[in-house]
Amino acid sequence: MDFQSHIRIENLSVYFDDLRILKDITLDIPDRRITVIIGPSGCGKTTLLKSLNRLLDPVDGVKVQGRILVDGEDIYDPRMEVTHIRKKMGLLSQKPQPLPMSIYDNVAYGPRVHGLKDKKKLAGIVEHYLKLAGLWEEVKGRLSAPASRLSVGQQQRLCLARGLAVEPEIILGDEPTSALDPQSSQHVEKRLNELKNEYTVVVVTHILRQAKRIADYIVFLYLGELVEHGPAEEIFAHPQDPRTRAYLTGEIS
Numbered sequence: 001m002d003f004q005s006h007i008r009i010e011n012l013s014v015y016f017d018d019l020r021i022l023k024d025i026t027l028d029i030p031d032r033r034i035t036v037i038i039g040p041s042g043c044g045k046t047t048l049l050k051s052l053n054r055l056l057d058p059v060d061g062v063k064v065q066g067r068i069l070v071d072g073e074d075i076y077d078p079r080m081e082v083t084h085i086r087k088k089m090g091l092l093s094q095k096p097q098p099l100p101m102s103i104y105d106n107v108a109y110g111p112r113v114h115g116l117k118d119k120k121k122l123a124g125i126v127e128h129y130l131k132l133a134g135l136w137e138e139v140k141g142r143l144s145a146p147a148s149r150l151s152v153g154q155q156q157r158l159c160l161a162r163g164l165a166v167e168p169e170i171i172l173g174d175e176p177t178s179a180l181d182p183q184s185s186q187h188v189e190k191r192l193n194e195l196k197n198e199y200t201v202v203v204v205t206h207i208l209r210q211a212k213r214i215a216d217y218i219v220f221l222y223l224g225e226l227v228e229h230g231p232a233e234e235i236f237a238h239p240q241d242p243r244t245r246a247y248l249t250g251e252i253s
Contacts, residue, residue, distance in 0.1 A: 003028075003030035003031060003033065003217075004030070004031045005028040005029055005030055005031055006031060006070060006071045006072075006169070006200070007028070007029035007052065007068070007069070007070055007170065007200065007202075008027075008028050008029075008067075008068070008069040009025055009026060009027045009028075009029070009051075009066070009067075009068050009069075010026055010066055010067040010068075010069065011024050011025070011026055011065070011066040011067070012024070012025040012026070012048075012051060012064070012065070012066035012067070012068065013025075013064075013065040013066055014044075014047055014051060014056060014062070014063070014064055014065075015061075015062070015063040015064075015065075016061055016062060017061040020224060021044050021047045021224055022044045022047055022048060022051070022224050023224045023225050024066070024225075025048065025066075025225075025226045026226070027219065027226060027229060029052075029200060029202060029217075030200070030216065030217050031200050032196055032197065032198070032199070032200060033196060033200070033201070033216035033217050034192060034193070034196050034201040034202075034203060034214050034215055034216050034217070035200075035201065035202045035203070035215070035216070035217040035218075035219060036202075036203050036204075036205055036210075036211045036214065036215035036217070036218055036219070036232070037049060037202065037203070037204045037205075037219045037221065038205065038206075038208065038211050038218060038219070038220055038221070038247070039220055039221035039222055039227075039247065040222065040247065040252055040253055041206065041253075043221040043222055043223060043224065044221050044223075044224045045204045045206075045221055046174055046175075046204055048204075048219075048221065049172055049174055049202060049204050050174075051064065051068060052068060052070075052075075052089065052170070052172060052202065053085070053086060053089045053091055053172055054075050054076065054080075054082055054085050054086070064076055070085065070088060070169075070170075071088075071169075087114070087166055087167075087168065088168050088169045088170055089168050089169075089170045089171075089172055090160070090163025090164055090166070090168040090170070090171045090172065090199075091163060091172045091173075091174070092156065092159060092160055092163065092171070092172065092173040092174065092176035092188075093159075093174055093176070094174055094175045094176070094178045094179055095178075095179045096152060096155035096156040096158070096159045096179070097159060098147035098148065098150070098155050098158055098159060098162075099147065099162075100146075100147075100148065101146070101147065102143065102144050102145060102146060102147065103130075103139050103142065103143050103144070103145055103146075103147050103150070103158060104126055104143040104144060106147050106158055106159075106161075106162050107125065107126040107129055107130060107158070107161050107162050107165050108122045108125065108126055108165070109162060109165075110162060110163075110165045110166035111125055111165055111166065114166065125165055126143070126165075127140075129161040129162075129164045129165045130158075130161050132161065132164055132191075132195070133157045133158070133160040133161035133164065133191055134157055134190070134191050135154060135157045135158060135161060138154060139154070139158075151184070152179060152180060152181075152184065153180050153181060153183070153184025153185075153187060153188075156176065156177075156179075156180060156184065156188055157187060157188065157191065160188070160191060164195075168199070169199065169200060170199060170200045170201075170202065171192070171195060171199050171200070171201045171202070172202050172203075173192070173201070173202070173203040173204065174204050175204055175205055175206065176188055176192075176203065177189065177205075177207075177210065178206075178207075185210075189210065189213060189214050192214060193214060196216070203215075208248065211232070212232070212236060215232040216231070216232055217229070217230070217231060217232060218230065218231075218232045218235040218236070220235065220239075220241075220243075220244050220247065222243050222247070222252075227241050227243050227244055228240055228241045228243075228244045236248065
């Protein structure tokens, strides 16, 4: 698989106090694909994902070594402005976290923070991204209602719309369907598959069936090491490392 990449990870190690969570990871993330990070619990999947959004700032015993380059900029350079980095990333957490305000204001929040005040433009942005997240038809008549009144599945799609409204380049998902019912999970998976045409998508999941449904590219971690990565079809059909084979067959979990 030939691909372009504007995210490059070079010799990344992450320590929590004296515990080494990630070990010398070097990896290019394909543009406009869904990259899925898989591996047993505690292998470093979420730590790797959070490192891409600089949610692992070196405080409280966290130490980050190596580089993560986004569009050629080292996001862990101390001179780098964190808000500049995070504007490029839309993050979906395991549990949806809508802001304590209306549906409309949740989506308009990011553009407003970045200085947009024109009401007509804001209304257009809200509609556009709610449509992109597959939520517009369900909420267009109650945009002033509190976001907390939405179902959990709707809240997750609202958080997706909110993340997209700041026009990121990259969508990060940390087990984004783990709190959802099967129908809502299907909605989110469908949106991610559509969004990869415009965005680079990186998702952590512990559900292999989901990885097989949505992944274009697989990253397999084991005990903090990058064991194997490549096109999803190749990894699932012909894993090269015995640890990958053992994980895919359920021998290790």
